[in-house]
Amino acid sequence: MIIKQITVFLENKKGRLTEVTRILMENNINMSALSIADTADFGLLRMIVDDPEKAEKTLKNEGFAIHINEVVCMIVPDEPGGLYRALDILTKNDISVEYLYAFSNDSKSASVVIRTDEIEKTIEVLQKNQIKLVKASQLYKI
Amino acid sequence: MIWNEHIECMDREAMQKLQNERLQKMIDRIYFNVPFYRKKLQEIGFTPGDVTSIEQLKDLPLTTKDDLRDNYPFGLFAVPQSEVVRVHASSGTTGKPTVVGYTRKDLDTWSEVMARTLTSAGATKNDVVHIAYGYGLFTGGLGVHYGAEKIGATVIPISGGNTKRQIQLMKDFGSTILACTPSYSLFLAEAMAEEGLKPSDFKLRAGVFGAEPWTEEMRKEIESKLNILAIDIYGLSEVIGPGVAAECPHKKGLHIYEDHFIPEIIDPVTLKVLPYGEIGELVFTTVTKQALPLLRYRTRDLTRLTLDKCECGRTLVRMEKCLGRSDDMLIIRGVNVFPSQIESVLLEMRETRPHYLLIVDRVNNLDTLEVWVEVDDQFFSDEVKQLENLRKKIQYNIETTLGVSATIKLVEPKTIERSEGKAKRVIDKRKLK
Numbered sequence: 001m002i003i004k005q006i007t008v009f010l011e012n013k014k015g016r017l018t019e020v021t022r023i024l025m026e027n028n029i030n031m032s033a034l035s036i037a038d039t040a041d042f043g044l045l046r047m048i049v050d051d052p053e054k055a056e057k058t059l060k061n062e063g064f065a066i067h068i069n070e071v072v073c074m075i076v077p078d079e080p081g082g083l084y085r086a087l088d089i090l091t092k093n094d095i096s097v098e099y100l101y102a103f104s105n106d107s108k109s110a111s112v113v114i115r116t117d118e119i120e121k122t123i124e125v126l127q128k129n130q131i132k133l134v135k136a137s138q139l140y141k142i
Numbered sequence: 143m144i145w146n147e148h149i150e151c152m153d154r155e156a157m158q159k160l161q162n163e164r165l166q167k168m169i170d171r172i173y174f175n176v177p178f179y180r181k182k183l184q185e186i187g188f189t190p191g192d193v194t195s196i197e198q199l200k201d202l203p204l205t206t207k208d209d210l211r212d213n214y215p216f217g218l219f220a221v222p223q224s225e226v227v228r229v230h231a232s233s234g235t236t237g238k239p240t241v242v243g244y245t246r247k248d249l250d251t252w253s254e255v256m257a258r259t260l261t262s263a264g265a266t267k268n269d270v271v272h273i274a275y276g277y278g279l280f281t282g283g284l285g286v287h288y289g290a291e292k293i294g295a296t297v298i299p300i301s302g303g304n305t306k307r308q309i310q311l312m313k314d315f316g317s318t319i320l321a322c323t324p325s326y327s328l329f330l331a332e333a334m335a336e337e338g339l340k341p342s343d344f345k346l347r348a349g350v351f352g353a354e355p356w357t358e359e360m361r362k363e364i365e366s367k368l369n370i371l372a373i374d375i376y377g378l379s380e381v382i383g384p385g386v387a388a389e390c391p392h393k394k395g396l397h398i399y400e401d402h403f404i405p406e407i408i409d410p411v412t413l414k415v416l417p418y419g420e421i422g423e424l425v426f427t428t429v430t431k432q433a434l435p436l437l438r439y440r441t442r443d444l445t446r447l448t449l450d451k452c453e454c455g456r457t458l459v460r461m462e463k464c465l466g467r468s469d470d471m472l473i474i475r476g477v478n479v480f481p482s483q484i485e486s487v488l489l490e491m492r493e494t495r496p497h498y499l500l501i502v503d504r505v506n507n508l509d510t511l512e513v514w515v516e517v518d519d520q521f522f523s524d525e526v527k528q529l530e531n532l533r534k535k536i537q538y539n540i541e542t543t544l545g546v547s548a549t550i551k552l553v554e555p556k557t558i559e560r561s562e563g564k565a566k567r568v569i570d571k572r573k574l575k
Contacts, residue, residue, distance in 0.1 A: 009522055009552075046524055
């Protein structure tokens with residue numbers, strides 16, 4: 001249930017994101033999800049790709065600073081309160097969310113990539129509460 | 143190991159006697175053969191017989207790089223050109239090049255002091271010495287070359303550049319001693335790692351590094367990345383080239399070959415001689431040089447001297463690793479800042495690469511300092527707050543160590559230009575305006 005996420009350090013300079021996506025394209029790497037956290041000087045591009053090892057190696061060779069870490073992806077109903085119910089479970093179990101990013105799959109459900117301070121506990125708690133988690137293999141295929 | 147025990151372990155009294163004799167002869171030579179010095183000495187009422195002891199040096203005139211430039215190219219030479227067998231010159235990026243000359247005996251002296259230097263680093267005839275200092279007008283390559291040949295080592299005169307080939311040959315030839323600038327040794331270490339090579343793939347055991355200031359932290363990094371003993375060597379072409387002073391494996395200061403080069407420390411502002419132990423500008427009198435003898439030459443390097451006996455047995459006066467250059471000193475909002483101090487701060491933190499760039503500017507009549515630091519794979523994560531904390535920590539450490547506030551900019555790896563020679567660490571935009 002653990003999903004590998006790649007983070008790329010990007011300076012706030014014209015064309016850096018374009019460069020990363022070009023490298024991924026040329027190496028035939030597909031992105032399933034991504035988000036960017038930006039500050040005044042730099043940005044962190046976080047993404048989930050179909051071949052994390054290859055993406056890591058390729059981007060490193062191109063001189064990017066890369067970090068790999070673990071996230072989980074849960075499926076919540078695409079309706080009012082859908083996200084709330086999942087987050088409420090985490091809060092009640094004393095798990096704090098570092099960040100998350102979400103996308104709607106169809107009109108019925110949404111995928112939420114979530115990074116917490118305790119990934120194993122997060123999985124355990126969510127599963128116990130019947131929140132559906134996406135397997136790495138499934139997500140990479142999106 | 144000591145190359146010349148007679149000189150390097152001489153007692154103070156005997157050394158001073160030798161220096162006095164040599165100084166007297168040198169004053170004769172420059173008075174009679176160099177109009178520039180004759181005029182200077184006459185101006186202060188000196189005639190050759192007046193100088194009998196090195197104690198009198200403090201009353202004699204100083205020589206600067208400008209004096210060499212004003213007398214470009216051969217005006218300060220003390221021998222006819224027919225006696226000069228070699229000329230070296232600085233790159234001259236800041237004006238006319240600085241030209242230095244050597245007689246055959248000067249080249250012998252150079253070989254001798256470089257033999258001492260390499261022996262001091264532990265080298266013997268059984269070593270393979272990989273010389274990646276530039277050959278040519280720069281003194282680095284040939285200086286180490288002479289010393290390595292003199293001790294009978296196997297010399298690889300590869301010169302600078304072409305990093306891939308350097309690594310290949312170092313591996314294939316089983317080089318044991320590396321000679322290059324400290325920043326280039328780190329560049330080599332990175333390139334080795336990129337090729338998937340480990341220190342155990344090489345036979346390197348020591349390095350003699352000089353030609354630019356470097357810190358203790360940088361030494362630790364070189365030693366761990368290349369798994370070698372990193373020895374600091376000191377020299378400048380005006381004095382002879384490399385071979386003016388060198389560390390022994392105890393790494394407690396550089397032994398100055400003072401039978402040839404008499405050191406003094408002066409206050410760079412008042413020009414007064416400072417006692418042992420005080421930090422100031424290093425000045426040399428080259429008492430044996432024939433082609434280009436220099437009286438009290440200002441090196442611009444900042445250090446301090448000690449006469450305490452070293453554990454290695456040498457009695458030569460020692461200089462501390464250079465702390466910076468009096469002309470590299472930046473004055474930012476009235477505070478004296480040396481780029482090497484910022485390097486120390488970064489290396490001590492062990493959370494960034496030792497590659498940095500200082501950008502000094504003046505905005506609304508106020509000096510600004512921006513420090514570019516490369517983000518390292520090992521110390522960066524998916525969380526913004528961690529990077530922001532790193533930035534704040536660097537800012538805090540610089541401010542507490544240097545007493546100036548700085549803006550920290552985190553940049554992508556390898557965006558700061560790597561040097562294969564001397565590193566460019568400062569862009570002072572105030573000078574461009």
